[in-house]
Amino acid sequence: xxxxxxxxxxxxxxxxxxxxxxxxxxxxxxxxxxxxxxxxxxxxxxxxxxxxxxxxxxxxxxxxxxxxxxxxxxxxxxxxxxxxxxxxxxxxxxxxxxxxxxxxxxxxxxxxxxxxxxxxxxxxxxxxxxxxxxxxxxxxxxxxxxxxxxxxxxxxxxxxxxxxxxxxxxxxxxxxxxxxxxxxxxxxxxxxxxxxxxxxxxxxxxxxxxxxxxxxxxxxxxxxxxxxxxxxxxx
Amino acid sequence: xxxxxxxxxxxxxxxxxxxxxxxxxxxxxxxxxxxxxxxxxxxxxxxxxxxxxxxxxxxxxxxxxxxxxxxxxxxxxxxxxxxxxxxxxxxxxxxxxxxxxxxxxxxxxxxxxxxxxxxxxxxxxxxxxxxxxxxxxxxxxxxxxxxxxxxxxxxxxxxxxxxxxxxxxxxxxxxxxxxxxxxxxxxxxxxxxxxxxxxxxxxxxxxxxxxxxxxxxxxxxxxxxxxxxxxxxxxxxxxxxxxxxxxxxxxxxxxxxxxxxxxxxxxxxxxxxxxxxxxxxxxxxxxxxxxxxxxxxxxxxxxxxxxxxxxxxxxxxxxxxxxxxxxxxxxxxxxxxxxxxxxxxxxxxxxxxxxxxxxxxxxxxxxxxxxxxxxxxxxxxxxxxxxxxxxxxxxxxxxx
Numbered sequence: 001x002x003x004x005x006x007x008x009x010x011x012x013x014x015x016x017x018x019x020x021x022x023x024x025x026x027x028x029x030x031x032x033x034x035x036x037x038x039x040x041x042x043x044x045x046x047x048x049x050x051x052x053x054x055x056x057x058x059x060x061x062x063x064x065x066x067x068x069x070x071x072x073x074x075x076x077x078x079x080x081x082x083x084x085x086x087x088x089x090x091x092x093x094x095x096x097x098x099x100x101x102x103x104x105x106x107x108x109x110x111x112x113x114x115x116x117x118x119x120x121x122x123x124x125x126x127x128x129x130x131x132x133x134x135x136x137x138x139x140x141x142x143x144x145x146x147x148x149x150x151x152x153x154x155x156x157x158x159x160x161x162x163x164x165x166x167x168x169x170x171x172x173x174x175x176x177x178x179x180x181x182x183x184x185x186x187x188x189x190x191x192x193x194x195x196x197x198x199x200x201x202x203x204x205x206x207x208x209x210x211x212x213x214x215x216x217x218x219x220x221x222x223x224x225x226x227x228x229x230x231x232x233x234x235x
Numbered sequence: 236x237x238x239x240x241x242x243x244x245x246x247x248x249x250x251x252x253x254x255x256x257x258x259x260x261x262x263x264x265x266x267x268x269x270x271x272x273x274x275x276x277x278x279x280x281x282x283x284x285x286x287x288x289x290x291x292x293x294x295x296x297x298x299x300x301x302x303x304x305x306x307x308x309x310x311x312x313x314x315x316x317x318x319x320x321x322x323x324x325x326x327x328x329x330x331x332x333x334x335x336x337x338x339x340x341x342x343x344x345x346x347x348x349x350x351x352x353x354x355x356x357x358x359x360x361x362x363x364x365x366x367x368x369x370x371x372x373x374x375x376x377x378x379x380x381x382x383x384x385x386x387x388x389x390x391x392x393x394x395x396x397x398x399x400x401x402x403x404x405x406x407x408x409x410x411x412x413x414x415x416x417x418x419x420x421x422x423x424x425x426x427x428x429x430x431x432x433x434x435x436x437x438x439x440x441x442x443x444x445x446x447x448x449x450x451x452x453x454x455x456x457x458x459x460x461x462x463x464x465x466x467x468x469x470x471x472x473x474x475x476x477x478x479x480x481x482x483x484x485x486x487x488x489x490x491x492x493x494x495x496x497x498x499x500x501x502x503x504x505x506x507x508x509x510x511x512x513x514x515x516x517x518x519x520x521x522x523x524x525x526x527x528x529x530x531x532x533x534x535x536x537x538x539x540x541x542x543x544x545x546x547x548x549x550x551x552x553x554x555x556x557x558x559x560x561x562x563x564x565x566x567x568x569x570x571x572x573x574x575x576x577x578x579x580x581x582x583x584x585x586x587x588x589x590x591x592x593x594x595x596x597x598x599x600x601x602x603x604x605x606x607x608x609x610x611x612x613x614x615x616x617x618x619x620x621x622x623x624x625x626x627x628x629x630x631x632x633x634x635x
Contacts, residue, residue, distance in 0.1 A: 060548055060629040081552050087628075088550025099545050099632060102538070103250040113549045115239050160549065 005072050006033040007167070007200055008057065013066035015052050015223075026052045028223040029066065036167070039194045039201045041211035044220030051172060053220070054204045058091055058170045059083040071167075088116055092161030092199075094190075096173035098153040100145045106132060106156045107141040113164040131159040135189060151182035155189070162193060169193060171203040175210055187213045240555055244562035247542075254531055258616075259571040261528050262608040265521030266575025267582065272517040273600040274583040276510025278592035280503050285593070286425060287499040293329075294362060295469060296493045297455040297476070310489040311480060312451035315439070318356075320479060321455070325471050327463035330358035333452040335442050341395060341435060342407040348394035352385075352408070352435045354442025355456075360386075360419075362458040370402040370417030373438050381440030386417035389432040406435075411445055413437070465494050514600075521604065525611035528568075532615045537634055540623040544631030553624045560620035561613065568612020572605040579604075 015027040027049045034040055044050040055061035056068065059075060068075040070086065078086065092113075093099075100109045110128040119127070132141055135155040145153050154174060161169055171190060175183035191213050194201045203214065211217050212231065219227035248255045300310035318333050335354040340347050353359070357372050370386070377384050385406065392401050401415045422431040443450055459468050469492045476490055546556050580596075587594040623631055 055629045058548070060632070061627050081554075084547065084550055084552045087548065091550075093548050095632070099541070099548070101250075101542060101545060104246070108246060112546070115243060116546075116549065116551050116555065118236070118239060164550075 005069075007036040007038075007071060008032070008034040009067075009069040010053075010057075011067045011069075013053070013056060013063045013068060015049070015056065015061075016064045026223055027056075027063070030223075030225060032218070032225065032228075034200065034202065036200055037194070037198050039191070039213065039215045040203065041214035041217045042202065042204045042220060043206060043208075043211055043217060044226075045206070047222075048220035049223040050204050050220040054170060054172050054202065057168075057202060058093060059087050060093075088113065088164070090167045092164065092166035092169045094154065094157050094161050094169065094171040094174045096176035098145065098150075098157045098177075100153055100156055100160070102146070103144050105142045105144055106137060106148065106159075109145075109156055110160045110163050113160060117164060127163055128159075131163040132156070134162070135159045149182075150178050151185060154178065154182075154186050158186070158189060158193075162197075162199070165197075166199065168200045168202060171201065173204055173206070175205070175207070180209075183207075183210065236555060237558070240558045241562055244559045244566060247559065247563055248566060251535075254535060255567055257531050258528050258567050258612070259574070261524030261531075262521075262568050262571030262612060263524075263575040263578060265517075265524030266572050266604045266608050267579040268517040268520045269514060269604045270576060270579035270597075270600055271582045271586070272513040273510060274579065274595065274597055275586055275590070275592070276506065276513050277595045277597055278583075278587050279590075280506040280510060281595055282592040283506055284499050284503050286423075287495055287502065293459040293461065293463075293465065294495050295457040295459065295465070295472065296498070297457060297472065297490060298493070299454070299490050301488060301491055312453060313455055313490075315450065315452060317452065317455065317476070317479060320475065321457065321472070324475055325457075325468060327460050327468045327471075328457050329460045330362040330456070330458040332356055332359040332362045332456040333439055333454075334359065334456060335439060335447055335451065335453045337442055337446040339408050339446060341391060343395040343401075343404065346395045348391055350388075350391050350433050350435055352437060352442060352446060354437050354439040354447070356439055358458075359436060359456065362456045365422070366420040368418045368420045369400060370415070372417055378438045378440065381438055381444050383411050383413040383441055383445070384416045384438065385413045386419060386436045387415055388419050388434040388436075389421040390430055391433060391435055392418055408435075409446065465496075469494065521607060521611075524608075525615065528611060529615040532619050536619050536623070539620065540626075540631050540634040543620065543623040544626075544628055544634065547624070547628035547631060556624045557617070557621060560624075561617050564612045564616025565609060567616070568609045569605070571612070572608040575608065576601055576605065 010030050010032040013027055013030040014025065017024045017026055030053055042050045042054060052061065056063050063076065070090070075083065075086065101112070107125070107128050110131050111124050114124040114127060129141065132138060135158050137152060137155050137159065140148065140152065145156070148156065169190065174190065175186055178186060187210055190201055190203070193199045203210070205211055214231060216228070216230050218225055297313070299312055313333065315333060318331050321328055321331050332355045337352045337354070338349065339352055340349045356378055359365070360367070360372055368389070372386065373384060387401055395401070395406065396404070401418060404415050405412045406415055407413070419432070419436075425431045439452070457472070459465055472492050473488065477488065480489060482489065543556055547553070584594050623634070
């Protein structure tokens, strides 16, 4: 691990929903440093603030206070468009509900980030095909999400997240909608990207079995980090 | 960026074919209705003014009474002597035709036909724009002596004689027999929608004696020499008739001089109002089409908000998402507008032929309907997207 700047550093991140009497503090000051190449599982009960932290890390949501540095850049000072570009070039997302475009083929779903990046058509097609092959979906390129199983849909989502070669993969309960066997396959796949491609993985989960795939487990309770420990067998 | 966004917009249209179709359909129907209505209305107006101009633009009509105001009832008719006076004193008058109308049933062998009979002189044919299909018009002596001769319109010929040539035959009208000396060429419908060919023309004196039983002249048709000022002739006519009818300085005219332009304005005014009315009704259907689009857009707003969330989360800029939705809306509504115009053109040509009115392409209404449909599409397609694209990506993703 780099001894200098970590990939991600959160300092005193707070998030408050609502105002006045009805205000609810979801995050009560999170301090966190994540090094490049880590596989971090974020655990906690619902309402513990783990998903909120994840959304802030993914620039999908903005914190109420505190500072968030990504590769030394203060994210909280970035504009809306700059945060979009950060997502475009550095982050990939996998959601519990897959979030694929309906009635759109697997190939077109995977191509999407590359279209926004402005890649030429031929390059884009090749990259999307390769990404689908990488997640074991060769031959399913022209199927729409409705024609795919849950596990296959999540594989498409992973291919879409990985096709733009991001620095960080953010996975919010990626196995929440899947059975045990499929969950293990998906976790293996994510683990492979982490080990073989050095992609930093941040994963929210409430299942201890899934957290075992991670090299580091952070526990959230009531909007604070309660426990932060390394797993055995860490690389 | 534009090219890629266009690609995304077209993909979005393709994957929601039903929604795209329904959106377009609303616009197609609205645009087609507005254009068809206005085009047919314009055709009808044109047809009316065509018929009036077929009467000749240099024609004046002198009628007793004022159409508006007092004195319209019981105003004195004109006299045969007025014809000579006008001929003698108004040099610009080319033809002066006194007209008296009566209606009677004409009988030939086993056929009979009830028609309108005009009594006049030879000038009637010239001033009224009639041409002879066969035979001749009245001679000087026939007019003077009031002989029972007549010229038939095409409809009367058809009803009484079928395809036979009537010239030389005798037609019985009321108690007298009348020799057919001529046949008029068909003129078709009048501006008022009546059949102009359903007529029999006789010498003025014949009608006065045998049918009307008076020396009155109902109206006077005066055609003016080319190049003469219609307004000047109207002025002279008014002065002359006031003098001949002994109208004092302070009294109003008890007759009216109308030119074809006035007649045309009155009649085309009516069809123009009808066109506007039809256009307004059709505009409502365009509006309803717009509301239909709004409905579809609102129904799909949940799905589209999540779609926007997905796009934002994978790094789309807000303006790229908006541009995509704008292109989608513009493509669909212009496609709808274009199909609507094509449909309206086909329907207008067909219906115009069916109704016997000319088809007139009106670029103004086509452009207006097209722009309006595009505006509806853009407003209802773009503005719901604008709200969604301004959300935090996570809020758009979680939209229920």
